[in-house]
Amino acid sequence: MSHQYDYIEMKFPSSAEYVGLIRLTLSGVFSRVGATYDQIEDAKIAVSEAVTNAVKHAYTDNQSGNILVGFAVFNNKIEIIVSDNGQSFDYEQIKSELGPYNEDDNVNYLREGGLGLFLIETLMDEIVVRKDPGVTISMTKYIDESQVHSDGETISNR
Amino acid sequence: MNINISAEEKSEEYVITMNGELDVYTAPELQKVLDPIRQDGTHHVRIDVTDVSYMDSTGLGIFVGTLKDLNQHDKELRVTGASNRILRLFEITGLRDLMHINESSEVE
Numbered sequence: 397m398s399h400q401y402d403y404i405e406m407k408f409p410s411s412a413e414y415v416g417l418i419r420l421t422l423s424g425v426f427s428r429v430g431a432t433y434d435q436i437e438d439a440k441i442a443v444s445e446a447v448t449n450a451v452k453h454a455y456t457d458n459q460s461g462n463i464l465v466g467f468a469v470f471n472n473k474i475e476i477i478v479s480d481n482g483q484s485f486d487y488e489q490i491k492s493e494l495g496p497y498n499e500d501d502n503v504n505y506l507r508e509g510g511l512g513l514f515l516i517e518t519l520m521d522e523i524v525v526r527k528d529p530g531v532t533i534s535m536t537k538y539i540d541e542s543q544v545h546s547d548g549e550t551i552s553n554r
Numbered sequence: 555m556n557i558n559i560s561a562e563e564k565s566e567e568y569v570i571t572m573n574g575e576l577d578v579y580t581a582p583e584l585q586k587v588l589d590p591i592r593q594d595g596t597h598h599v600r601i602d603v604t605d606v607s608y609m610d611s612t613g614l615g616i617f618v619g620t621l622k623d624l625n626q627h628d629k630e631l632r633v634t635g636a637s638n639r640i641l642r643l644f645e646i647t648g649l650r651d652l653m654h655i656n657e658s659s660e661v662e
Binding site (some may be wrong): 412413415416419434438440441444445448451452511512514515518 | 556576577578579608610611612614615641643646647
């Protein structure tokens with residue numbers, strides 16, 4: 397059976413300075429399959445959030461490692477895999493803090509972190525997270541709009 | 555660094571202007587500029603994001619922290635020049651209702 401997708405994979409040091417380079421690469425891959433400006437910008441934020449989590453955790457643990465970013469490019473969608481190579485952040489804890497701010501929230505209790513995963517789930521169409529070893533997040537963005545799930549909100553929706 | 559940040563002190567507010575991408579790599583630059591202003595709490599703060607081409611939760615986190623500190627001193631944080639993309643980021647995270655975004659006569 398022949399491949400139904402092209403696969404592109406890159407390995408970056410777990411360092412904040414490379415997050416911009418990952419976004420640039422993502423733009424190129426998405427442009428190639430005709431993604432819209434908003435689809436590209438949504439995916440840029442989602443992937444940056446995933447990579448930022450991995451980078452921050454590596455920094456906290458004072459460890460250096462690599463972040464693996466893979467793009468599976470299908471006709472109608474792109475699946476992006478971000479793997480932090482064994483240095484996992486606490487997904488369950490972050491997930492428990494998921495959600496937008498509420499107008500009734502007292503400003504003193506506003507969270508300064510924890511929005512990253514919420515943005516990933518909001519901006520991408522499908523998310524799968526695997527723990528052990530490390531954290532691997534797989535995020536899918538449908539390029540053919542007709543295939544977007546009804547609950548897949550994109551930043552361009554008004 | 556792929557961000558340039560300048561701070562201008564006016565009579566009642568500091569105006570912070572940024573040019574570039576605001577992410578986990580460049581955020582410390584903004585924090586360096588904002589930290590003393592947040593701690594002093596003597597001025598309102600306006601952050602102009604007209605020339606910010608990219609922003610994510612790292613930037614939002616700094617805005618939330620700044621808002622908290624300023625509120626303790628009865629000072630306001632305003633964000634001006636937000637593009638549709640950045641505006642939407644504030645909207646989906648619920649922050650648009652909590653901050654003064656694009657509320658300025660200087661913004662079209």
